Amino acid sequence: MNLLRPFSLLLAGLSLAASVSASAAERIPVVASFSILGDIVANVGGERIAVTTLVGPDEDAHVFQPAPDDIKAVSRAKLVVVNGLGFEGWMERLAQSANYRGAIVTASAGIKARERADDDHDEHGHEGHDHHHGKDDPHAWQDPQNVIVYARNVAAALARLDPAGADAYRKNGEAYVAKVQALDSWAAQQFAQIPEAKRRVITSHDAFEYFGARYKVRFLAAQGVSTDSEPSAREMAGLIRQIKAEKIKALFFENMANPKLLQQIAREAGVTAGGKLYADALSKAGGPAPDYLSLMRYNVGQLLEKIRLN
Known part of the structure; x- marks a missing residue:
């Protein structure tokens, strides 16, 4: 019996564990x-990077307040x-609080931004709120074609930071991108089966203009582009009149929004609010939208189910 064999196996196991630990540390x-962007970055970076997301699943980036751990992560x-x-x-x-001196990469660089649809809001009485976003609508990830730009911008930024991994980042x-393109083709085919006149939806805030433009779906929102605003009584009344006049049945909450506003609108308009849409954040693990591709497939399914009732 070789008494040294168990000891050799133990050393090999310890060596492997140390190697794995070192690899993770490197x-x-x-x-x-935020969580949607974190998922995209993780897919592109693969095992060469460790991603920390500041605004997590089911959290609202519009009202985010950084904590000490966020400052440490950025530093x-x-x-x-x-x-x-x-x-x-x-x-x-x-970044200033963290004394961060590295690169800050804008994933949406090169995308033609949509302007906030303030003119459209006038149809149901919106007067235009002073949101923090300026004139550009920031929710560009709601169009999968824009996420292709995100992925390639992230791959290029990682390659500049880590030239040894450039080929891996490009392949990842x-x-x-191929998965996103397949998703986009599938979604376009699904909506093409429904007349455009029926593609009308009410959401709790105005996060789906890019989605609407891509798939010819008309979105109306109780809030503006940011969730930190509240509509006036006149705006609410105008939206309710429009729901009744156009017989819109598709009303949705959003995962990071307070549902009370849409519940009130649904009650006063005499319709039943539908399920939940994921707009600015992923779901937690085990939920229906733990990654971007799942989020989009889930949202498309929810929308199609309700739009068919219009």
Whole structure:
């Protein structure tokens, strides 16, 4: 019997564990501003990076208040990735507090931003709120074609930071792009089966203009582009009149929004509010939208189910 064999196996096991631990420790620390973007970055970066997300699942980036742990995460990061288009009004202050000196990459760079649809809001009495986003609508990820731009921008930024991994980032990025393109084709085919006149939806805030433009779905919202605003009584009354006049049945809450506003609208309009849509945040693990691709498929399914009732 070889008495040294168990000892050799123990050493081998310890060596492997140390190797795995060292490998994990060597991953490049990257911070993403919110959960949807964090998922995209993780898909592109793969095992070469460790992603920390500031605004987590089911959390609202519009009203985010950085905590001490967020400052620490940014201070340790080699790269920070943001959506841009005015979405993260708090990022500059956070970077200053963290004394961050690295690159801040804007994932939406190169995308043609949609302007906030204030003129459309006038149909149901919106007067236009002073949101923090400016004139640009920041929710560009709601169009999968824009997420393709996000993925390629992230791959290019990671390659600049880590040239040794450039080929891996490019391959990861293009593999993810292929999945996004397949999702987009599927969604377009689903909506094409429903007359455009029936594609009308009410949501709790105005986060789906890019989605609507891509798939010819008309979205009306009780709030504006940001969730930190409340509609006036006149705006509410106008929206309720429009729901009744157009016989809109598709009303949805959003995962990071207070449902009370839409419940009131549904009650006064005499319709039943539908399920939940994921707008600015993923669901927690085990939920229906733990990643971007699942989020989009879930939202499309929810919308189609209700739109058919219009």
